[in-house]
Amino acid sequence: MQHEDASYHIPVLLERSIELLVTDPAGVYVDGTLGGGGHSRLLLSKLGENSRVLGFDQDDDAVQLAQTLFADDRRMIVVHSNVVHLSDVLHQYEIPSIDGMLLDLGVSSHQIDIPERGFSFRFEGPLDMRMDRETTLTAADIIARSTEEELARIFFTYGEERNSRRIARAIVQARGRHPLTDTAALVDVISAATSPVHRNKTLARIFQSLRIAVNDELRVLEETLAQGLAALKTGGHMVVISYHSLEDRIVKHFFRHEATSCVCPPRTPICVCGKVARIKVLHSKHIEADENEIRRNPRARSARLRAGQKVHA
Ligand SMILES: C[S@@+](CC[C@H](N)C(=O)[O-])C[C@H]1O[C@@H](n2cnc3c(N)ncnc32)[C@H](O)[C@@H]1O
Known part of the structure; x- marks a missing residue:
């Protein structure tokens, strides 16, 4: 296994995703897909001493790399687990809520290239x-x-x-x-x-x-989004980067559904469903990588970033 993270994986939409993720430099964040650790590294550089990042990966190569990369940073907790177990892991670490969650879905270049x-x-x-x-x-x-x-x-x-x-x-x-x-x-x-x-x-x-x-990627994504939103503090942000239309559709529908209040049939005189919007979508259209990034990293071509802010518990 290589220990040079740039050859392991070049992070996609790096600056933009971290800019959108951080709302409180002293907060607790989840990187659900550590990979080569590029996103987590930039995230940590924006955070203060008392912050924490829980970095998940289900791949032992990624976990081993992250343990080396972040060995000297006590703010980082590397978790070898599928992020679909988010609620249980937060409970285990006695973390009641989080300030942000990033999911950079799919496989890393390292996984593809081996x-x-x-x-x-x-x-x-x-x-x-x-x-x-x-x-x-x-x-x-x-x-x-x-x-x-x-x-x-x-x-x-x-x-x-x-x-x-x-x-x-x-x-x-x-x-x-x-x-x-x-x-x-x-x-x-x-x-x-x-x-x-x-x-x-x-x-x-x-x-x-x-x-x-x-x-089982699509079920995992649906469950992780739901658990992430439940754990998120009001005001916190969720940022998701997907690489194919099936994933992106799930993220788009999840955000759209959670951004909708009443879902009563149109002619119902007063709301009986009581549904409240829990998310504000931060960009009505998804964000894509620009030409410069795609030239440097062709994998960025299919990336679609969507972000939402929790507005209601
Ligand atoms: C696209 S890469 C992430 C790259 C990373 N953001 C970086 O900066 O290098 C995706 C990584 O997430 C991991 N992964 C994908 N789905 C996961 C899941 N449900 N739970 C935990 N890890 C997952 C993969 O094993 C892979 O290492």
């Missing part, structure tokens, strides 16, 4: 794709055990792949002949079932869908 992790269709490696290597379900398990219908559903729902059925059928036929346990074998099957013009996009969508399924 063939043994199996995240990329560009490298040969085992079909693993677990961010948390203490869990047991791998992409190879999903490929081996799911029915054709289940595979098609995963590809369609999590990859928005139009040829999901054809690819699922090809996989089921191929796995009857030999086990599909590595990326190269899966790439061969998908490539044979896809026109060469669309090959790379299809491969990207199928690999994305398997990664989302292995790590």
